[in-house]
Amino acid sequence: MRPLTLHRLLLQCLLLLVILFFVVVLALKFGAVPVSLYALGRDLLRVVFGQSSGISSDYGLIIVNIRLPRILLGIIVGASLSVAGTSFQALLRNPLADPYVLGVSSGAALGAILALIAEPHLTISPVFAALLTPLGAFLGAAATITAVYFLGRRQGQIDSSTLLLGGVITASFLSAIIMFLMNTLTGNLRGLAYWLMGDLSTSPQKSVYWFLGIGFLAATGAIYTTAGDLNLLLAGEKEAMHLGVDVPRVRLVVYIAASLLTGLAVSVSGAIGYVGLIVPHAMRLLFGSDHRTLLPTAALGGAIAVVFADTLARTVVAPAELAVGAVTAIAGAPLFIYLLRRRLA
Amino acid sequence: MTGGSSHARHLAEVGRLANEIRLSVEQVSYAYSANPAQAPLFTLEATSFQARPGEIVAILGPNASGKSTLLKLIAGALHPLSGRILLNGFVTHTLAPRIRAQRIAVVQQESRLLFPARAWEFVLQGRHAHGRSLRFESERDVMIAKNALAQVGAASLSDRWMDQISGGEKQRVILARALAQQPLLLLLDEPTLHLDIAAQVGLLDALRRLAAQNRYTVVVVTHELNLAAEYADQVVLMHRGRCLRLGPPASVYRRELLEQVFQTPLSVEFGASGRPRVTVLAGT
Amino acid sequence: MRVPQPVRRIVSLAPSLTETIYTLGLQDRLVGDTDYCDYPPDAEKKAKVGGAINPSLERIVALHPDLVLVTKSLNRLETVRALAELGISSYATDPHTVDEIITSSEKLAGVLGVPEGGAAIASDMQHRLADLQRRIGALPTKRVLFVVWTQPLISVGKDTFIADALHRAGAVSIVDSEQSWPQVSLEEVARLQPEFLVFAASHAETTPPTVEVLATFPGWRILDAVSNRRYAVISDAVNRPAPRIVTAIEDLARQLHPDAFVEKPENGRQKLEKENPAGNQQLSSHDCLSPRDPQADGRTSGGGACAR
Numbered sequence: 001m002r003p004l005t006l007h008r009l010l011l012q013c014l015l016l017l018v019i020l021f022f023v024v025v026l027a028l029k030f031g032a033v034p035v036s037l038y039a040l041g042r043d044l045l046r047v048v049f050g051q052s053s054g055i056s057s058d059y060g061l062i063i064v065n066i067r068l069p070r071i072l073l074g075i076i077v078g079a080s081l082s083v084a085g086t087s088f089q090a091l092l093r094n095p096l097a098d099p100y101v102l103g104v105s106s107g108a109a110l111g112a113i114l115a116l117i118a119e120p121h122l123t124i125s126p127v128f129a130a131l132l133t134p135l136g137a138f139l140g141a142a143a144t145i146t147a148v149y150f151l152g153r154r155q156g157q158i159d160s161s162t163l164l165l166g167g168v169i170t171a172s173f174l175s176a177i178i179m180f181l182m183n184t185l186t187g188n189l190r191g192l193a194y195w196l197m198g199d200l201s202t203s204p205q206k207s208v209y210w211f212l213g214i215g216f217l218a219a220t221g222a223i224y225t226t227a228g229d230l231n232l233l234l235a236g237e238k239e240a241m242h243l244g245v246d247v248p249r250v251r252l253v254v255y256i257a258a259s260l261l262t263g264l265a266v267s268v269s270g271a272i273g274y275v276g277l278i279v280p281h282a283m284r285l286l287f288g289s290d291h292r293t294l295l296p297t298a299a300l301g302g303a304i305a306v307v308f309a310d311t312l313a314r315t316v317v318a319p320a321e322l323a324v325g326a327v328t329a330i331a332g333a334p335l336f337i338y339l340l341r342r343r344l345a
Numbered sequence: 346m347t348g349g350s351s352h353a354r355h356l357a358e359v360g361r362l363a364n365e366i367r368l369s370v371e372q373v374s375y376a377y378s379a380n381p382a383q384a385p386l387f388t389l390e391a392t393s394f395q396a397r398p399g400e401i402v403a404i405l406g407p408n409a410s411g412k413s414t415l416l417k418l419i420a421g422a423l424h425p426l427s428g429r430i431l432l433n434g435f436v437t438h439t440l441a442p443r444i445r446a447q448r449i450a451v452v453q454q455e456s457r458l459l460f461p462a463r464a465w466e467f468v469l470q471g472r473h474a475h476g477r478s479l480r481f482e483s484e485r486d487v488m489i490a491k492n493a494l495a496q497v498g499a500a501s502l503s504d505r506w507m508d509q510i511s512g513g514e515k516q517r518v519i520l521a522r523a524l525a526q527q528p529l530l531l532l533l534d535e536p537t538l539h540l541d542i543a544a545q546v547g548l549l550d551a552l553r554r555l556a557a558q559n560r561y562t563v564v565v566v567t568h569e570l571n572l573a574a575e576y577a578d579q580v581v582l583m584h585r586g587r588c589l590r591l592g593p594p595a596s597v598y599r600r601e602l603l604e605q606v607f608q609t610p611l612s613v614e615f616g617a618s619g620r621p622r623v624t625v626l627a628g629t
Numbered sequence: 630m631r632v633p634q635p636v637r638r639i640v641s642l643a644p645s646l647t648e649t650i651y652t653l654g655l656q657d658r659l660v661g662d663t664d665y666c667d668y669p670p671d672a673e674k675k676a677k678v679g680g681a682i683n684p685s686l687e688r689i690v691a692l693h694p695d696l697v698l699v700t701k702s703l704n705r706l707e708t709v710r711a712l713a714e715l716g717i718s719s720y721a722t723d724p725h726t727v728d729e730i731i732t733s734s735e736k737l738a739g740v741l742g743v744p745e746g747g748a749a750i751a752s753d754m755q756h757r758l759a760d761l762q763r764r765i766g767a768l769p770t771k772r773v774l775f776v777v778w779t780q781p782l783i784s785v786g787k788d789t790f791i792a793d794a795l796h797r798a799g800a801v802s803i804v805d806s807e808q809s810w811p812q813v814s815l816e817e818v819a820r821l822q823p824e825f826l827v828f829a830a831s832h833a834e835t836t837p838p839t840v841e842v843l844a845t846f847p848g849w850r851i852l853d854a855v856s857n858r859r860y861a862v863i864s865d866a867v868n869r870p871a872p873r874i875v876t877a878i879e880d881l882a883r884q885l886h887p888d889a890f891v892e893k894p895e896n897g898r899q900k901l902e903k904e905n906p907a908g909n910q911q912l913s914s915h916d917c918l919s920p921r922d923p924q925a926d927g928r929t930s931g932g933g934a935c936a937r
Binding site: 003004005006093094095228229231232234235236238239241242243244245246247284289290292 | 420422441442443445446447449450451453457458459460461462465466469470471473474476480481482486487526
Binding site for chain 3: 031032033059061062065066067183194195199201202203205314318319320321323
């Protein structure tokens, strides 16, 4: 009997942090413009010691103002999607649940697009206007997961295949609405089409970073307070209740927080698929399925996965760029099929 | 124990508690309906019984007799339409889930697992209600879980995967998790359903021993006439949503009554222990 | 954002802007352009910064541009915003008509510090268009279908410079849509029966299908324009809002209204023809099946994809 200890949890997180650090260095080094490790180290040290002004080279500009913000965005988006996927899997008792597969990402995308359409018609301050898209994405995500949850229920129980089917159908329905909007509306929709595929190339404003960071910490923190409850929820809502879980409260907290995470991620990066599916499964294999370890390790793993995938997206066809969503889908879709087959077997 | 007088006081206290009513089901009724506007599809008529610490109560009846509904009401999973259920004087269905789980443990027919877990991890889940969600298990929790596994004779299963052990072993681990909750009341829903005879007897023997040792009040839902007769102190005989008879097996097990409830010709004999034995008369 | 003066290092994010820079003779200041900038051929030798929609910001930064040129119909607003965050100025054009192409080229010349060059280009374009107008202005306009893509059938909307270019060439698009790139049904096309089908060469990385090929497409046979071989192919310059579009307009006018060009050889086009020696080939609507402008066709990289 080896119950989880804080010591072991911290050790696991430290291991992943070290990997994340190396992936970040990799992501800083590689790109359309070659940068030497020496120049990279020198510039990073200057950033660390607050001497950003000392960086005069354009490499410094590229590293500090282009690659670093993008990596930071990748970390937040990857961690958010991965934690959201882990939460949905526990809550819906379905190992194949993922914001993308369940249509939650599409809902968030639709919410974000509606917010973009509404924005010019509203008289609001620019600060709030920048937050309108994440807000729309959150509402879209929350509405979608509610709909999918009820679609997936049969006789008061969540039916796994009905749920997945409901999610897939909801996703295609929402995508059709998005297509319709994009065909009927004029304006700068080229950006939207690219964004929809999942893209990290455009860094948001600084205020949005703060919003993202605080939102991520708050939502992940809220989910983490229910980590023990989520372990029991895997056995079913009734059984969890008998073991002392306040099921309605946990369900509400986790749905709202996971929708917020999905909404935040989608509003800045579009629909990056399968991160919330692959990463939690990998972390379960490595560290077990206890949510007290799974949530933090999945967050770090998601950050590693997205930063790595985005580095590939930036370099494979350089100087042009792939959408990072294409990279994650190429890796994730076959894994989804594998997990589905194994479950049906 | 520090001295003779305190020991005596302690024994007196134990004796008082032992005679106290722990579970009191008072005129509890319930109705299922597809929606509130429609006539109920199933009703449980007002039912009452009481149980003391260390007592095993069997809720006996055929399918759709209302015995599982009664169990859910006792567990607090359903709110009664009328009446109330008291555990040590507290109404069960108004307790917060965590408090309720510290007092009532429920053993379901089977526990489904989404991701693989080892037996010890599974048993530790029983400690959830005794800690905060984020707390890591203490030495004490681990000791209680180990003890629970030992009490059901499953200490050797500790490191096995739950999906790689037999049905009987699994049922014992599930029982161990319920023991780890350190409950006052242990509820079991058809615990012997998927077990072979040896495992059934093993489980119920363990249950009787635990009820006596740990002073649990045990409520078992079953349709196994002879197991109820052998192990129960009280039998609540259910038929079509009504409690037909309540009492020790010897008083409940009447041939005509059981034939009416189970719709099968049968004979009832009394063994040396004074407990009834039922034989189903097939083909007559 | 203010445009720094003088502008010495330019990055162009659209093929049309690259062409305009070459027309202005400022190619030495052009330090980078997109993968799709293939005209004139020298533009392909410039440092590449990726596609128009997804350029590499770091490549752009590394080129130290004074100014990045973008066009609203092609580039993303997000790119411009990101450049601004990095302290890089950009200048956007957004022509929707042929006149606006002329004025935006002129303005761009002013921004780049060569107003006299801009004025020269503008007057050249205007003269040639006026000359064209004199020749074909009185003739009845031809009803045409401009084919961007065959499967699915995509044409152009009325608020595009291409629709305006068709007008200048004595034609009118049968498609009347608010969208820039409407998908139209073949049934609707059959009902409206255009007199001519118009294709742009080397658009969208494919050469346009021949009439024989078109006739094999399901449903296309019912179009009178297919059975009568009323079919025009012009340079893909029509897809780019740059000075060279006048050449494409002239080319189309010649194919649609051959009689207007019989007697007198055109003049006043020398300046631009240096760069497009084959754009003025006389092609009748009947012999357009033969190979066309070798420069525009020989290449398979897609100016077309870029133009959207």
